[in-house]
Amino acid sequence: MSKEGVDVGKRRFLTTATAAVGGVGAAFVATPFIKSWMPSARARAAGAPVEVNIAALEEGALVSVTWRGKPVWVVRRTPEMLETLDEVAGELADPDSKAEQQPEYCQNKYRSIKEPVLVMVGICTHLGCSPKYRPEASGGQLDYPGFFCPCHGSHYDISGRVYASQPAPLNMVVPPHRYESDDLIVVGEDPGQGEEAA
Numbered sequence: 327m328s329k330e331g332v333d334v335g336k337r338r339f340l341t342t343a344t345a346a347v348g349g350v351g352a353a354f355v356a357t358p359f360i361k362s363w364m365p366s367a368r369a370r371a372a373g374a375p376v377e378v379n380i381a382a383l384e385e386g387a388l389v390s391v392t393w394r395g396k397p398v399w400v401v402r403r404t405p406e407m408l409e410t411l412d413e414v415a416g417e418l419a420d421p422d423s424k425a426e427q428q429p430e431y432c433q434n435k436y437r438s439i440k441e442p443v444l445v446m447v448g449i450c451t452h453l454g455c456s457p458k459y460r461p462e463a464s465g466g467q468l469d470y471p472g473f474f475c476p477c478h479g480s481h482y483d484i485s486g487r488v489y490a491s492q493p494a495p496l497n498m499v500v501p502p503h504r505y506e507s508d509d510l511i512v513v514g515e516d517p518g519q520g521e522e523a524a
């Protein structure tokens with residue numbers, strides 16, 4: 327047996343053995359990654375869009391649904407409420423909603439797609455408490471309709487824009503949403519999204 331023949335045989339054995347071990351190793355390593363790429367049914371359900379039918383929602387009323395574990399409020403504002411948006415603008419921290427607290431299509435004073443209908447995550451931007459809805463000016467707390475967070479006293483207008491010099495630094499969040507029809511809102515999807523599946 328030549329020296330050269332032995333070396334080649336050993337090299338082939340080692341190459342085969344390494345490839346086999348590498349393959350087994352890859353199989354063990356790949357399993358957890360594949361699992362993590364595929365969210366569980368519960369996780370998918372938790373992030374799924376939520377439909378809200380507002381056919382019966384009266385002017386001035388608020389309905390709350392849960393989306394991604396958070397309260398999402400839908401408020402049908404009255405014409406009188408909408409008039410106050412200009413009146414309070416000078417007292418707000420970010421009246422033009424320049425901070426990214428809403429989708430682009432809601433960057434207006436109504437912070438909504440349709441002027442009367444506000445869709446907003448009902449969580450204060452200070453420490454995450456849930457503010458109270460105040461549809462009317464209520465002695466000492468708010469001079470205009472809006473939202474009041476009792477724990478640290480932050481005030482928001484009826485579009486969820488925070489007043490200046492409050493503990494809360496930002497306007498409340500407007501989530502992505504779209505209209506499936508005049509009365510059906512899908513929270514969690516942008517306009518145009520998911521329509522092929524509908």
Ligand code: FES
Binds near residue numbers: 450477478494
């Ligand atoms: S959590 Fe709302 S003011 Fe502090």
